[in-house]
């Protein structure tokens with residue numbers, strides 16, 4: 001099984017999986033980079049998996065369907081292009097011989113879903129759209145901090161070697177913020193250096209993995225005392241209870257929005 005991030009727009013990745021001449025893509029906001037990759041690699045597009053309704057994730061679906069006849073799967077609770085097969089959390093999708101578990105991860109949007117698959121002889125895969133980023137999380141456009149915390153908790157509970165395939169290259173700006181929250185986190189400092197070196201060579205910082213995100217991502221660390229204390233110092237009138245992980249996440253998210 002081969003995994004490729006196809007760059008799109010200024011900072012999106014359209015993830016492509018392919019094996020034995022068959023491919024699937026996740027969140028094709030633009031058809032062109034997908035059609036180019038299919039052509040270059042001699043692949044047939046079997047399926048399209050969609051995490052949420054934003055145009056930079058769905059914009060290429062109609063053109064890809066017209067060109068390839070691929071089957072499209074997307075969240076049942078969001079408006080999707082016509083013909084999309086609706087998915088709820090708890091369901092499974094089969095494609096490329098893999099079985100993808102559908103996870104409900106509301107917060108960025110109200111009906112956002114993620115896809116998790118075990119892969120023979122490889123680490124598991126997570127396609128999490130705009131919910132979890134390396135070093136950060138999505139903005140809360142439609143959901144609440146409590147929903148986002150529950151969604152991130154569910155993703156953090158996946159096996160530590162799970163490859164985290166996020167839909168945007170936001171890592172460096174996320175890590176700059178994370179370093180402000182946790183200046184004494186040595187793993188975070190080391191990871192920032194690695195990512196800076198990758199970006200200097202125009203290489204993706206992704207996929208990340210769950211075990212690493214647990215160590216460096218402040219939004220997965222709302223219950224870590226140093227993170228809670230940083231949020232408490234930032235909260236208006238410092239009335240935040242550091243044991244209230246939802247309030248810590250809400251404060252971190254607001255702080256990052258204005259960072």
Ligand SMILES: [Zn+2]
Nearest residue numbers: 052054108130
């Ligand atoms: Zn989005």
Ligand SMILES: [Zn+2]
Nearest residue numbers: 054056130167
């Ligand atoms: Zn996006």
